[in-house]
Amino acid sequence: MTDLTARAETLRGLHSGEMLVLPNVWDAASAEVVAEAGFPAIATASAAVSAMLGFPDGEGAPWQEMFAAAGRVAHAVSVPVTVDAEAGYGLAPREFVDRLLETGAVGCNLEDTDHRGGGLVDADEHAQRLADIRAAAADAGVQIVVNARVDAFLGDAGIPEPDRLAETIRRGRLYRDAGADCVYPIGVRGKEDLAALVIELACPVNGNTGGDLDLATLRELGVARVSYGPRFYRAALADFKSAIEKL
Template sequence: MSEPKAGLLRELHHGKLLVLPNAWDEQSAELVVHKGFPVVATSSAAVAAALGHEDGERAPWREMFAAVARIARVVPVPVTVDAEAGYGLEPDQLVAELLSAGAVGCNLEDTDHQAGGLVPAAAQADRLAGVRAAADAAGVPLVINARIDTFLPASGLSGSERADEAIRRGRLYRAAGADCVYPIGVSSAADLGKVVAGVGGPVNGNTGPELDLGTLASLGVARVSFGPRFYRAGLAAMRGSLDELRIAAGMEEPGAGR
């Protein structure tokens, strides 16, 4: 079943905007499918938090892939995984773990979680090429979404150099075999439009004050994802309900009287 699902996921990047509300467990994934979305994407931050860990490759990778496998078992649609920076796994092992878990796509980011900053662009392109070669060898057209972190504060970049570097990296990553690139953290329609035009291939966007779904579609964005937004919204709703319950029960403020 992996090959048809991978092919479908790739096709969905060419047409109307592919909307990916990110899931973190079986129930959230089933809800995404029940509401008619054609793909389940995971959020590493949400999955890690649900497992009791922080984001940024702080969760054991086996736990992360086990969570993905539980999701893939209960949904009939393609599953694409936020695989962070690949957890230090060699390309062939990374691809094997993804396919074993039932995934047919992945995000791979160019943040260097060990040294800080960004992985050199050429080195990241080589890694992506290795993942593509490993997927080809496995006979599955794994959909690779190469995340570009130039717009994040940790990149050390600012101003126009963020978009310029995103374009340079995007072209390298596409040439290396990435199906889509994801300049995460772009808040400006002008910046995102520049990247979409400069890369010349499928681009993953995120919503924001200047970037609603209509604007993203008009800019030529291929897909949009939401990261841990829905997971955090659920916690915020619970927090509000607990505050109401505490007041109704006549309880003191936490820590009062100590």
């Protein structure tokens, strides 16, 4: 556990100071490419991992297979690994933490989409789950780094567009106060919205590039962490398809 504790603290420290850029990976080979390029941490993307395994995103793959893939990633590199664990697969907090640590990872994304009922889960209930996971991690002896994803800006979340910013702030504050190390308002494309979130949440915020939001702009806004989801996996697959078609 000593090595995992050190890796967790390293990953947590990367959320302050210079902006942490995480090109998401899907297997051991892609993780090695990112680590060898000099990135200080590795993040998986659930959409890419599940696709690689032959399942749809949104907890379509068995959690055992997702965590097995995460374990292969973690054992391929010497830097900290954070896992896109979707909504936590319905695992009880202590079991979730134990299974995550067994992979060798020390961080996770946890989203508030309800993959069974649709829309978003109740914010207070999700905040309590995050608090329980934080307590379970403390009991396990490794304070994993929790990136709490807020899905209010996603089209299928059921939140009217005029209400998305306020709802994201409300949820983000609840998750932050429950012990999340970083809040991830996925789907935010407006510079003004993201700037407001950085200010209002007053904690590390995970952003994405796209549109007017390039890395320089995200850094200027005070974003602490940048991730890419399945973007690089899809680009690699597109290149492969193009090469095969030419062949």
